[in-house]
Every structure is written in C-alpha cells, then in structure tokens.
Amino acid sequence: MHFTSELLLDDGVLERRFTLDGIPGLLWTPADASAPTPAPLILLGHPPLGLGTMYPRLVARARHAAADGFAAATIELPGSGDRPARPALNQAREDLRRAMRAGEPVGDDLVDALVLPLVDAAAPEWRAALDALLSLPGITGPVGVSGGLISLGVRLTATDPRIAAAVLFAGSFVPRVMFEEARRVTVPLHVLLQWDDEGNDRASALALFDAFASRDKSLHAHLGGHTGVPAAAAEAAAGFLRRHLKQA
Template identity: 60%
Template sequence: MQFTSEQRLDDGVREREFTLGDIPGTLWTPASAAPVPLILMAHNNGLPKADPRLMARARRTAAYGYAVATIDAPGCGERPRSAADEQARADLRRAMQAGEPVDEIFESLIGPLVEKAVPDWRTALDALLELPEIGGPVGYSGGWAALGIRLAVVEPRIVAASFFAGGYVPRAQREEARQISIPLLFLLQWDDEGNPRQRALDLFDAFGSKEKTLHANLGGHTGTPWFELEDGCRFLDRHLK
C-alpha cells in the first residue's frame, strides 16, 4: 500500500489517497492516536470513491471515531471499463429511462462486477489491517448492497453491516442473504425511484440475521435524512466498540 496524498480536514480527520497495485482508494482516520475499528464503505454499484455523498458519510463516520476506507471497483472511478461494461451501462440507462424491464441487464452488469470487486476489497482489507492506526473489528456500510452481502458471507472479519436500499440486488446475492448471521441495519427510502420498495422489503426478510433492524423514511433515493448517519454510528458503536 502506497499513500499518494494527505490532508487534514477541519474536524481533525486525516484523509489519505492510496494505491494498492492497480487499486486506488481513500482512507479517513480520526484524530485519536489509539487503534480504531475499520469501516469498509462502498457506494451504489461501484460509483467512484470520490462521489460527494460517499465522501461526506465517510468523513462524518471517521469523526465519530472510526477508520473508513473505500476503493474504486474494477471498471469504476479511475479504473478502465471494458467495452462490454460500457454497453451494459448504456443499455441499463436506456431501459430505465424508457420504463422497460431491467432485471436481465442488471444481472449482466452487477453480477460480474460483484465477482470482480470482492477480491479487491479483501486485498485492501488485508493491507488496511496491517496499519498501526487500525485495530479492528471491521464493519461494512454502503449503498452497494450486493457487494456488502457477498463480503458478509465470505469475510469472517466483518462483524456488522449497514446496507442502503437493496431493491436491485442480483439473484445470487439474494440467495446469499439467507446465509448472513451478523447484526444488520437496513435503510430504505420509501419513495426510492431506483429501488423497488417491495424488493427491498423482501430482501430484508431474507436476511438470516437474528438481529436486523429496518429504518424506512419518506423520500426519494438521495433523501436519506442525516440523522440516519448518527443512528448508523450508534449501531456500529454497539457492535464494533
């Protein structure tokens, strides 16, 4: 892992860009000198790590006393896309705008993306846990529910997870959800135009965790109230601190 830039934010959080082979990432750490738990934070099916909403959540979560890390998935952010990836994304946008069925297009895009992204996240996790400022345990938080589900199934170091939305999740991850047993917090925007409500509710029902909590708020996809971030940090506090 090589750090390529560093800045200190107004709240004392240190923000560092890094590379791990061809994987670019960002790490936020609080002002505290003691080793802190780690949160892996991903956003919406591999949108770039520089997405403003992800960065705002990451900075606030770090200010609560966590190390927060994110990376660009293959074909996302700074990483090159294949012609097949570009075509699948274009087909998905066209179908959604036209109100046409998108399930099969979505499967062809997100399923392979999850398969390619999980090894990179596990590689990053190995490297992050070697840093002296990170002591574990590890949680997952983010809008890319499909990635979070797969990581929660294959990665025993993740002990709690917070998922956003979840209406469009590939069939493979919907089946894997039944294997999850860690504590979960599931956020749902009731009027989310991009995530069918009933599918999200069905996914919540499928999770195998004995401790799982659903928070639903009125509003569209980007309307999640900021107090949910505070509630999410309290959820993490219960299981990671």
C-alpha cells in the same frame, strides 16, 4: 499498499490516498488513532460514479466516523474513475437506462449483467484492501461495512468473518442469486430503504431483508426517492455502528 498523499483535515482527521495493486483508495484515521490505541475500521461503500465524484460525500461520512472513534476507508470500484473501462458493464448500464426511459420492466438477465460481474470483480479487491488496512498501525478490527452497492455488501458480509456489522442501503437492483448469499449473513444489520426509490424494486428489497439470516436486523424505511434520505438516518446508522463495533 503505497501511500501517495497525506492531508491533515481541520478537525484533526488524517486523510491518506493510496494505491493497492494499481487500485486507488482513501483512508481516514482519527487524530488519536495509534498503535497503542488503534481505531476500528469502517469500509465506506459507494456507487460506481468514481471517487472524484463521490469524494464530498465520502469525506463527510469519514469525518463523522472519525468523530465516533473509527477509521474509514474506501477503494475505487472496477470500471470507475480512472480505472480501465469495462465495456460489458457500460453496455448493461446503457440497456438499463434505455429500459427505464421506455418504462419497460428490468428483467433478471439485465440485472445479472449489471451487478454480478461488478460484484465478482470488486469483492476480492475489497478483501485485499482489508488485509492491507488491518496490517497498518493504528487500525484494528472489528470491521464494519457502510453503504454502497447492496449486493457487494452482501457478498463481503457473507464471506469475510472480520466484518462484524453492516449498514446496507437497499437502493440498487439485486440479482436473484444474491438471495442465497443473504441467507449466509448472520452479523447485525441496519438496512435503509427509500420507499419511493425510482430505481429500486421495493418488493425485491423487502424480500432480501427477509432472506438475511441475522437475528439482529432492522429495516429503516423512509418516504421519498433515492436521494431523499433524511439527515436523521445517518445518525441512526452511526449509532448502530457505535453499538456493535465498540461493544465487539
């Protein structure tokens, strides 16, 4: 991990940009995080729109996390931002847009092409980032996951024992194979669902929630489209992470 810049925000949060094997990332730590008093870490997920586009939302979430005593970090997804393009993924996104414009059903093959290569490429990178982040002074476990592509959240939560709790947003298409992985997820879960999300299959989202093996899981559904998540939902999710990561 190589830090490329450092910025002290006005609330005392330290923002550092880094690269890890050429992958850009961002790390935010609260003012009182230190080797004697390390902060638990939250991995901030995001859609594949690029860190530059997502930065305002990410830094707002990171500040909120820091106010609760957490460090927060994220990395660029494969094929996003300045990372090399992935032509097959771009083609799948164009096929999806075409199908949705035409009002056609989104088939399993298209969902698989859209999601699985991205998850397969991204999950090892996020685990490598977690290795590097937890080696830094001032950062410790337990680790939480918050938001982003739900399939990536499922993969990480199912396979990395360092993740102790997850906030998942049921706002993206889910390949059928991910339901088997969901049955291996046992950590506490807080799942958000926009009931009228135009880009999400509600029945699939409900089935995925049912598949999770966690004994402590809750589904928080709100009326409205993909971008209509109410402000109160953020505080409910933050409270969930405070309870589970601080207790752990």
